[in-house]
Amino acid sequence: MRLDKFLKVSRLIKxxxxxxxxxxxxxxxxxxxxxxxxxxVKPGDELEIQFGQRIVTVRVERLSESAKKEDAEGMYTVLKEEYRKPDGPAFP
Incomplete structure (x- = not known):
């Protein structure tokens, strides 16, 4: 599955x-x-997505061409979420 489609279907990005x-x-x-x-994108892949100062790392669990809101969260597992200072390294 294409990366942009996975991000949309999984609702990581709207x-x-x-x-x-x-x-x-x-x-x-x-x-x-x-x-x-x-x-x-395949199951088992790790994605690191930067949302402004927040960086979210997820593992792809399964793929689906479409998913209801309740099912979308099962498509990935959040491994790590960190925040970065605007001018420095990451901090928890």
């Missing part, structure tokens, strides 16, 4: 166009590497 823009800006890492919107 709109696919926003998911595409975020990954085009280099704010999404797939298994430690910068990922383009068309990157292939």
């Amino acid at each position: 709109r696919r166009t926003v998911a595409k823009d975020v990954s085009d800006q280099g704010r999404v890492l797939l298994n430690g590497r910068e990922a383009k919107p068309a990157a292939d």
Whole structure:
């Protein structure tokens, strides 16, 4: 499944166009590497997504072409969530 579609279906990001823009800006890492919107996502992959000062790391658990709101959270597991100071390293 494409990265931008996974981000949208899993509801990590609300709109696919926003998911595409975020990954085009280099704010999404797939298994430690910068990922383009068309990157292939598989179960077991780790995604690191930067939302402003917040960085969320998730593991892909399963894929689905569409998901209800209740089912979307089961598509990933949050591994880590950290916040960065605007001009410094991450802090918990």
